[in-house]
Amino acid sequence: MELIVIELRGKRVLTTAQLAENYEAEPERIVRNFNRNKERYVENKHFFLLEGEELRDFRAKGQIDLPQNLNKLYLWTEKGAWLHAKSLNTDRAWEAYELLVDEYYKVIEQPPQYSSLEVALQAALQHEQAIKEIKTDVDYLKGNMRIDGLQQQEIQQAAKQSIVQALGGKDSIAYQEISKKVFSAFWNEFKQYFKVPRYGDIPKVKHEEALRFISLWRPSTSLQMEIDSCNSQMAFE
Incomplete structure (x- = not known):
């Protein structure tokens, strides 16, 4: 062709x-x-x-x-x-x-x-363009680089603490009966918010935002009522 x-x-x-x-x-x-x-x-x-x-x-x-x-x-x-x-x-x-x-x-x-003057000017322009291209590539990498293992662990531990607290602690009836459901609800909401298939795919630039999301997270109204219903059994025992 x-x-x-x-x-x-x-x-x-x-x-x-x-x-x-x-x-x-x-x-x-x-x-x-x-x-x-x-x-x-x-x-x-x-x-x-x-x-x-x-x-x-x-x-x-x-x-x-x-x-x-x-x-x-x-x-x-x-x-x-x-x-x-x-x-x-x-x-x-x-x-x-x-x-x-x-x-x-x-x-x-x-x-x-x-x-010689034109060569010098051309070299300077090419150098400036090369720097701009490198900066563009670095900015792209920064925006797409995933969180590392330590950051993943930090997110996982913060999430676990937040969820357990929402359930009323590890000794609560809600934790024993519906903890899997609450954990699943949290991670589904978390991945949906950040538009990632798994939490380890979050870009590094969103690490702090992920921790803030976890600290502000609360169960939905229906899920909170289910947690309260489970834990209310403790009061009558």
């Missing part, structure tokens, strides 16, 4: 349609995957977004034919193509990605000649 070469800002890029054709996926699926994972894509790193005057200038150069009513164009870099291959996660997508890297993105070009 021979691709029309598209270049922008010194890089080779692909349209969504080209990417979809190579990955043997519908363009709509590429768009859906992008919309579902927008927080992972960084503009000017994974894609270029052309609108307004910049889009009109790009259209005028005639590298590719574009619909007249198009008002927004996404062009995907090598790193963006990698994220899309990861989202699709098919054998065809990974095979196509490797071919794109070898035969499209990694084309050896003659470097332009610059004066």
